[in-house]
Amino acid sequence: MIFDTHLHTKVSADSEMQITEALTRARELKLGLIVTEHMDFDYPDPSFIFDPQAYFTEYASYRSESLLLGVEIGMQESCYEKSRALAEENQFDYVIGSIHLLEHTGDIYYPAFYGNRLKQEVYSIYFKTMADSVKQYSFIDALGHIDYIARYAPYAEPEIYYHEFAEQIDEVLQALITHDTVIELNTRRLGDRSVIKSLAPIYKRYYDLGGRYVTLGSDAHKMVDIGSHFTAAKELSEWCNLKMVYFKNRRMQYV
Numbered sequence: 001m002i003f004d005t006h007l008h009t010k011v012s013a014d015s016e017m018q019i020t021e022a023l024t025r026a027r028e029l030k031l032g033l034i035v036t037e038h039m040d041f042d043y044p045d046p047s048f049i050f051d052p053q054a055y056f057t058e059y060a061s062y063r064s065e066s067l068l069l070g071v072e073i074g075m076q077e078s079c080y081e082k083s084r085a086l087a088e089e090n091q092f093d094y095v096i097g098s099i100h101l102l103e104h105t106g107d108i109y110y111p112a113f114y115g116n117r118l119k120q121e122v123y124s125i126y127f128k129t130m131a132d133s134v135k136q137y138s139f140i141d142a143l144g145h146i147d148y149i150a151r152y153a154p155y156a157e158p159e160i161y162y163h164e165f166a167e168q169i170d171e172v173l174q175a176l177i178t179h180d181t182v183i184e185l186n187t188r189r190l191g192d193r194s195v196i197k198s199l200a201p202i203y204k205r206y207y208d209l210g211g212r213y214v215t216l217g218s219d220a221h222k223m224v225d226i227g228s229h230f231t232a233a234k235e236l237s238e239w240c241n242l243k244m245v246y247f248k249n250r251r252m253q254y255v
């Protein structure tokens, strides 16, 4: 069974989805699900934090072979210890590590963060922060949305082209391989063929450097987005020779 390994329900501050809605949609699509709620310690706004015990208690009756419970940790240097303890002390099936903030206060989501800075400068910081975080957070199972910044950056051409940032992207991919951390293929933007074209060389490079596995995640915050663009994602994974996997009880499972 293929799993959508990245989605948010009402436990995350930016989602109102009910777990029952997620399950209904997953059954229609014949997908397994891993719920991955936001845990961003040291975020300027403390709302991206949840109580893990309340989460496990509330969703215990829904947990099954096809509904697993994970977390998406926002990686920052300052909250490494808290994040590691969270992952160690709780029975998550899966831990995603993601970059949502840069330089402690810069939220990639907001245009103000970019100011007058050029893409080359901002994206270089983004990849450097990501590589450093992957090295520091060696306990995570997968790196979330490597292309996150391209969702929000207010540049005429926000897309990530491997050849523009080859050295920086290689450092991220090499760190993933060294630490046995899987790369996520975030499917949110794959409805656009040009996005697939720009991401393909990055995932191909991951394979060439020794990476073998990929998780597929829609990053759905609403029912309608669960499993979005999974056909394109499967094609892209196969084209890159990457095997689709998911995690249960922190162990990699083959699809």
Ligand SMILES: [Zn+2]
Residues within 6 Å of the ligand: 072, 098, 100, 144, 145
């Ligand atoms: Zn995220």
Ligand SMILES: [Zn+2]
Residues within 6 Å of the ligand: 006, 007, 008, 072, 219
């Ligand atoms: Zn997410």
